[in-house]
Amino acid sequence: MRFLSDNAARVHPRVWDALRAADAGDAPYDGDALSARLDEAFGALFEREVAVLWVATGTAANCLALSAMVPPHGGVVCHREAHIEMDEGGAPGFYLHGAKLMLAEGEGAKITPGAIREVIDPIRDDVHQVQPHAISITQASEYGRAYRPDEISAIAGLARARGLGLHMDGARFANAAAFLGVPAAEAAGDVDALSFGCVKNGAMSAEAIVFFDPALADVVRYRRKRAGHLQSKGRFLAAQLLAMLDGDLWLENARSANAAAQAIAEGASERLMHPIEANEVFIRLTPAERETLRGAGYQFYDWGADAARFVAAWDSDLGEASTLGQAIAAL
CATH class of the missing domain: 3.40.640.10 (Type I PLP-dependent aspartate aminotransferase-like (Major domain))
Structure with missing residues (x-):
């Protein structure tokens, strides 16, 4: 994912x-x-x-x-x-x-x-x-x-x-x-x-x-x-x-990507580093938490020692994005 x-x-x-x-x-x-x-x-x-x-x-x-x-x-x-x-x-x-x-x-x-x-x-x-x-x-x-x-x-x-x-x-x-x-x-x-x-x-x-x-x-x-x-x-x-x-x-695709980013962010709550105003989500996560998410099949970039960046695209599956948000909430 x-x-x-x-x-x-x-x-x-x-x-x-x-x-x-x-x-x-x-x-x-x-x-x-x-x-x-x-x-x-x-x-x-x-x-x-x-x-x-x-x-x-x-x-x-x-x-x-x-x-x-x-x-x-x-x-x-x-x-x-x-x-x-x-x-x-x-x-x-x-x-x-x-x-x-x-x-x-x-x-x-x-x-x-x-x-x-x-x-x-x-x-x-x-x-x-x-x-x-x-x-x-x-x-x-x-x-x-x-x-x-x-x-x-x-x-x-x-x-x-x-x-x-x-x-x-x-x-x-x-x-x-x-x-x-x-x-x-x-x-x-x-x-x-x-x-x-x-x-x-x-x-x-x-x-x-x-x-x-x-x-x-x-x-x-x-x-x-x-x-x-x-x-x-x-x-x-x-x-x-x-x-x-x-x-x-161009606008239709962007709306789809933004919606997926919002779905991820819904589970991040106080972990969010920035408001979601496009299709990128920056979240505070420890190294162990990042490995937990990767073990569940999610791919994303580390962002420094204690954060990660998730980027949604026009073709991101909204269900997968929502599940990711739930996985973050469950950490």
Whole structure:
């Protein structure tokens, strides 16, 4: 019974259908008919003009988006436990040619305007210190916490006042939007670029970089090629993204994952480390308790010495999630 990661979830049948339908001749790279539909499809979702580029991984989506905002001598403000800092193997430094990540604190792996100011205000405006050029926030955060629209608005206001770009790592954007119950445009807010996650949510190998400033996309088209992410048969990536948007499959899948996470959390009670606002559940468990659950057939990741992380996916069995919650309650 797998609750290791939504990265390991099955590909949704409708995505497989879209891939099979795309298996016909068309123009190479991103010159195909499906790739040409992405701007309009995502523009309808976010209710504004956008430019959309596909890539194969969330790491590439995050780093290529930031590369359009940050020069090699600049910096990106993010949470100390953000994915770009903790789990991307130095890729931001690679793609941004040495730009610095400037780490902020914040409860639940979320940052606030105050936390951002604590990082950037002491920086002298001279060539001897790295200057901030962008802010990156994660929706939902590394601890499954969702930024509310007013929180994003406050950060965006600070970014505009300081002349900084604003990027959103949306690897679990769908889960946050499903929890918030607001349109995609409100869940994203006034960001310059969004890494719209699909692989964790039922796709096979496609993520979207959504640029709300289309001029940034013109820069990244060249950077995507240089980074080795301009795939020859781009129609197969575009097909996955369009399938996820069709009929709001992206939202339907996220709701299923969130429901399974809630079912797990129901048995955790006071063990919960964070409120459940997406599809991740962090629970305090001793090593012996973790082994008890593994002995019962549950798979999950340890999270430090006395905690564990359980991640539900779109295809998680709700009954198994409920049984897991009961097993935790019985410890």
